[in-house]
Structures are given as structure tokens and as C-alpha cells.
Amino acid sequence: MIGKGKAIAHTRASMLYGWNQEKDAEVIFKQELIGNNPEEVSREFRMIQEQNYHCQKNTLSFVLSPTVNDGQRIHSKGFNEICRKFIEQMKLGDRQAIAFVHRDKEHTHIHLYVNRIDFRGNAYKDSFIGKRSQHAAEKVAEQLELTTVKQVQMEKEFLLKDVRLEIKRRHELSLKQFSPRNFEDYMKAMETNGVNVIPSINKSGSLQGFRFELDGYNLKGSEVHRSMSGSNIGQKLYGHSKNNINNIAPVKILDKAIPVAPRMALSIVKKIANRVIQHSINAGAGIGI
Template identity: 40%
Template sequence: MVSKAKSIRGSVKAIRYIQSDKSLGDAMELDRNGIISNDPKEILDELRLMQEANEKCQKNTISIVISPSSEREFSRAELREITRTHLKGLGLDQNQYLATVHRSTGHTHIHVIANRIDEHGKAVSDSFISKKSQDISEKIAKEKGLLTAKDWKKINDVTISPVKQEIKQAHDLSKLKAQDFSQYSELMKSRGVDVIPTINKQGEMQGFKFHHEQSGMTFKASDIGKNAGVKDLLQNRVKIPNLSTPYLEVQQEIQKEIKQSINKGFSR
């Protein structure tokens, strides 16, 4: 179980965001306290009635995202219990709040918008609030016999890190022999890694992913490391067609640096 919390300046946009589950439509409301309306603007007005008692506090809202363990499904009652435990641990359970559930990403997670200002005009401390939130998650996970974030990290270190290292080694060898992206992809394929280009609406390449055939795992190039993406290939003079504008600019800058380096060599 993982959770993050931070203080923000309340806005209609933030409320509207947690009320929408993107492609699935309206998000499922999980819980609320001290809020009557369903309209984002009216909800913000309700929060501001309380916040007027402490105008010095600029970041007057707490945003929380809770990702329960993917080991099993949680009932609505369990998700509500997890949410309330978090809020109580952060000293926000008596304040106004709205909690919703999002599932559009394929992984159930909880969004909470809570008023940082209580009925007495006092602001709940946000010092180390993200760490406090994660500590609460760790405690809940242990109580429910679930894997904690630390447990998942250990598992990832054992199962994922070796795969990433294998992909990086394949990349480092392939980029040295490839003259263009097609050749690079073929060399990676021969080493058990499929290269999947990410194409934007204009038909331009804006990056790529790696699919490790043996493990079935897929990673963005950036997940493998800084020196494993489009820029690294360009720096190794691997030609890539139909690049997106940002990478075209990178390509031009690299070509300029190479030309300057060659000219310096001739001038000696």
C-alpha cells in the first residue's frame, strides 16, 4: 500500500479532477464530511467558508492519494475504512473532506480533498505530511497482512532489476553497431528485447518502450535509465526518422556539437 499527501491551494480544478474517473465517467464517491453540494464550484465555496477564518494559510487544502495493495480486491467498506484511518492519522477526520475512487488506470486508488482549516480556524500542520501518510499506509498494510511499500521494493529489486539490467546491456551493445533505428530494433530483437516506438498524433516518434520477451515485462526507455532513450541513440549517431519537434531540436544540437568537434580536430 502506498499513499502520498501534500498541501495545495484549493481549486475547482482539483475537485473536478477527483470527481472524474476519465474514460469511466464519474468517479465513485467513497465518503464525505461536512460537504453538502455535488457541484465542484459550490464545494469549493463550502470549503472557503471555513477557510475565511484563516486567510494567512495559502495552501489551505490537503490532497491525498492512496493506492491499496494490488494483492486483492477491496470492498467499498474496506476502502472507506482505509480512507478514514488515513484522515484520522493526519488529524483531518473532523475536517471537511471528499473522497472518491478511481479505477480507469487499471489499479484502484483513492483520491481525497480535505480542508486543512478546521471549524476553529486552525490549520492542520503539513510538516512531513507525505511521510506521515506513508507511515499510516505501512501500518495499515501490516495490520491487514498485506505487503508494504518496502516489501514491494524488495520484490522489485529481486525480480525487476535483473531484467532492467539485461535490457540496458542489450541497448548499450546495439547502439554501438546500429546505423539507424531499424537496425537498432533488429539488434535488440536478436537479444530478446522488442523496441516499441511511441508515436504521437502527427505520426512522429516521441520515444519508445522495451518489451523483454522472456519475462513479458514492458518498460519505458526512461525506466531503464537516462542513457537508454532517443537522445542517447542520437548521441551515438543512430539515425531516427520522423522525430517529434523536441527531439529534432536535440538532433540538430548534437549534429552541431559533432561538427564543431570535427572542425577542432582539423584545425590542430
């Protein structure tokens, strides 16, 4: 579960948004309030807030977002419990508060509004409230056996490792199957093998590398593997012919020829030259390659 928090000044406008029935809003938590509509609740907030004229951002606004799967299985009582425990973790007891759950999107989430001013006129300290909100949400998720942000991150990292390996496997397969001799042929070969190759264009309109899309992931070549940087791919493609080294063709994108960035082209030429030199050294020493 993700928790976000901040102090705001526009209490009534936020209440109106939270209570928007078109978003299938449902009031799932109330504390120290009797109002039944945004105007009444905002008025109750304001009556307490008038005790502290120095505090301008006098309402605390939180968004609590369980994972998609958790949000689908939690019922109203469960959302109420989330709010109650979150307020407890944030030490916001004895304050006016109201919360709505929004189910207008696949990702169900809670909007929680708490009066920053308590009944004695004291303002709640909002320093580092964003980080504190996330920490409190983590604690609540652990208590209620919901998925935490750390668990989501670990799962993403685990899946990302598999995606990287799969993109690299299809990269090597494309080189072996189709033996592309330029960037354009390479992009087509990768597309045939289910990977969308997106050219990275710099400010001067030149090609400086590639990104790779697979299963919803979008990664730079160097993020997939160091062998998949633009210059390393170029070395594989253009290293078979001396003519190609001196004439690295522009890449055609939407019928527009995009030139290879000079720096990238120079890097390709250097890598190919170094490989040729190493090949000659190994051959002279009788080393098989």
C-alpha cells in the same frame, strides 16, 4: 499502497476534478459535510476557511494508490476504511473531508480532500506532508493487509536480479552464437535473442554506450553487469583484428551513421592493448590462458 499529499489553494477546481463522472468517480467517504455536489461542498469548506485569512493553501489534497491487484479486489466499504484509517493516522479527525475513488484506469486510486482549517480556525501544519502521507499510507496498508511500498520494492528488486542475469546470459549467447565483429552486428544478434539494444547518444551525437530492454525493464549496460559497459563490449567485438582496432566503425541507426565517442573508442583500444600485453606476459611465463 502509495500515499501522496500536499496543501492546495484551488479547492473548487480540485473538487470538480475529483467529482468528474466521466472518470467513473464514486464518493466513498464524507466527514462533517452535507453537500451533494462540488459547489456545495466547496462552499462548506470555504465557510470554515474564512475563519483563517492568513492560510492561503487551505485544503489538503491526498492521493492514495493501492497496487493494481489490491485496487481490483477492494470494494466501496474497503476504500471507505482506507480513508478513515488514513485520516486517523494523519490526525485529521474533526475536519471536513471528502474522498472519491477513480476507476477510469487500470490503476484504481483515491482522491481525498480535507479542510486544512479546523472548526476553531486553526490551520493543520503541512511540514513534510509528502513524507508523512507515505508513512501513513504504509501503516494503513499494514493494518488492512494490503501490499506496501516496501513489498513492491522488494519484489521489483527480486525480479530485477533475474532480468539482469537473463540479459547477461543472452549477451554471452549472442557473442558465442554469432561472433559479431562490430557494434551493429552485436545489436542484431541481441535482437535475434530477444533483447532490444538501445544506443546511448551523447550531446555531440556520438555513441557512448548502450541500454538494454527486456520484459519491460530498461537498464544501462553497467547496471546489467560491468562486463557490459560500452567499452567492454567493444573490447570483445574489436579485439580479434588489428585492423578493427584502428577503424571502429560508426553504428547505423535509422540509416544514419553514428560515430563512436572518442573517449569510448580510446577506452576500447586501451583495454585491447592491455589484454594483448597480459597475454604476452602469461605466454612468456608459460601460463595457460
